[in-house]
Amino acid sequence: NAGVTQTPKFQVLKTGQSMTLQCAQDMNHEYMSWYRQDPGMGLRLIHYSVGAGITDQGEVPNGYNVSRSTTEDFPLRLLSAAPSQTSVYFCASSYSRTRRNEQFFGPGTRLTVL
């Protein structure tokens, strides 16, 4: 099993550009989520999904879109990048939608918006 994979590992964008951060898991997990990590702020939930076709907003959803067309994939779209979106982004998955289980994290994507 590859676990949770994220691409790219690093990305530099200019203000106003759009892009998609890819996330995939091969563990047949129901629950997937996106977090951003900023210094002193811990991990903040952006969006999450409890199964294919079901997504919901987390704590900081503005400026981001998600979709979940398959169990395996959960891409995060930045619609119009802003410097405030400079951060490290982590995708995570968990076996059950009931959230009793630990989350498995991808290696992260370091995004810089100029």
Next chain:
Amino acid sequence: AQKVTQAQTEISVVEKEDVTLDCVYETRDTTYYLFWYKQPPSGELVFLIRRNSFDEQNEISGRYSWNFQKSTSSFNFTITASQVVDSAVYFCALSESTSGTYKYIFGTGTRLKVLA
């Protein structure tokens, strides 16, 4: 609303010292789950432990131990005889299972530096 507080931003200890990382949580639910994760300098997030709200037994795993006290809403993590490899950021997290919000809430993390 859920909240996880890790008041210790950074702790420095000398190798072989014991160190305790504090975690205080807030939730209105009677059923919830608590977690600890480790983020070493390489950046990945590693799961350490999960505890449900009905199990207040302390747990020990090698040099690691966890003290869960519902009366004080705390889930503290102790490393005994710390080693340089324990240097990392440690996150405490909370997840409810009955509210229907399907969210994990993380604390802001404690950076542990173990000096040789």
